[in-house]
Amino acid sequence: MPTIVPGTKINIKVEVEDDILEMQMARYKPIDTSPRFLAVDLQRQLLPGTFEHALNHLIDFELDLSSFDARFKNDETGAAAYPPAMLLKVVLFAYSQGIVSSRGIERVCRDHVTFIALSGDTQPHFTTIAGFVSNLADDIARVFTQILYLCDRRGLIGREMFAIDGVKLPSNASKQKSGTRADFKHQAAKLEAAARVMLERHREEDQKPVEADLRQKEAQRITRLQTDAARLRQWLAAHPEDRKGSKGAIRKSNRTDNESAKMATSKGVIQGYTGVAAVDAKHQIIVDAQAHGTGSEQELLVPVIKAIQNALADEQALITPTSLITADAGYHSEANLKQLAQLDVDALIADNGMRNAIRVSRIRTSTSRLPTPCTTNQATRKQRNRQPSIAPKTFSTTQTRIPASARRARRFTATAATASSMDSQPSSFRPRNRTACRANNETNVCAPRKRPRPGK
Structure with missing residues (x-):
């Protein structure tokens, strides 16, 4: 097969219904993307x-x-x-x-x-x-x-409305290394105890003929346990107190990143920070951004508002008497509302109990509806499921057990009395299935027929 050189003209003949058509391929300039030296400004x-x-x-x-x-400080010595x-x-x-x-x-x-x-x-x-x-x-x-x-x-900041919202961000820290000082002390004690046990067993095994590689592995494991315990003791010495939350409760520390916190998100529990930003409504300029090692957004609202007020230092304050702060339900709390009133800041914050109040009112409205009259089989079945067909029985401590024959006779008598009483009622209030009905204190409800037991 002959070699085709790029850029040459090729004539192709195609036979279509005994007609011969001549086609020509278009030619393009080659594009070379290989590295080269270019003079660039x-x-x-x-x-x-x-x-x-x-x-x-x-x-x-x-x-x-x-x-x-x-x-x-490299004005005289040192590299640039x-x-x-x-x-x-x-x-x-x-x-x-x-x-x-x-x-x-x-x-x-x-x-x-x-x-x-x-x-x-x-x-x-x-x-x-x-x-x-x-x-x-x-x-x-x-x-x-x-x-x-x-x-x-x-003029890019309008000062009319500021929106505050946040997001939980993972940190470069392991959540398995989180805990209080008491937890870390307990872990250090367990590691030291495990190292002592392994040392004693190692000394006993040294008296026996054991392969050299097994002894080396045991020695490495003992060294690792001792090192981990020493690191825990060193961290406890460097941090003599537990972290405290906004309400004074003990907050878990992290030995990798002690400023981060363990928090729950929609994708599970992470070790990270809560990032909060405040944005001006005019041109979406971010006027403040912070990151805090806590999973609660309620305690971050007031620090962000104070940071907005002091954002321009000696210049005019960003929050004016006509400014409005907006935030979602995660920032709502009674303490925040009181502090906003003291700061004289107007804010619109969603109430986190609003949805629960609406849900409770709907439940009360639905439960206050009266049941429909028992005029059909379907209504009869619903009524039977809502309330028992027979009043609960009460037994005294001195009552003896009634024989089965006497119970059947008593049930037959109650059934006959019920049937005779229902004949005197209007037909619109009678259940359609009049067989085997029982008397109830409030309404007449049909009882289902007894199904025969298997094998009978």
């Missing part, structure tokens, strides 16, 4: 009107980052550091793209052209990014205050 990669262009302009010309300079403005640009733009890990930010700074433009192709290491975020958290929080001031200066 990094500044022009930040297109006007995009988030990265606004971020680059704000950090370079609008924000005061002098507080970051106090951390560095990465500029905090560059790291802040990269981190904030990565957050906007859903990238929240230091290794992920390092990778896009090496491969993505927008990150390369923001970082100036410096390619910071992931340890540098992680250290910047973890060590300068307070300085970064002050930057958000400046951004909020710029938004307010441009």
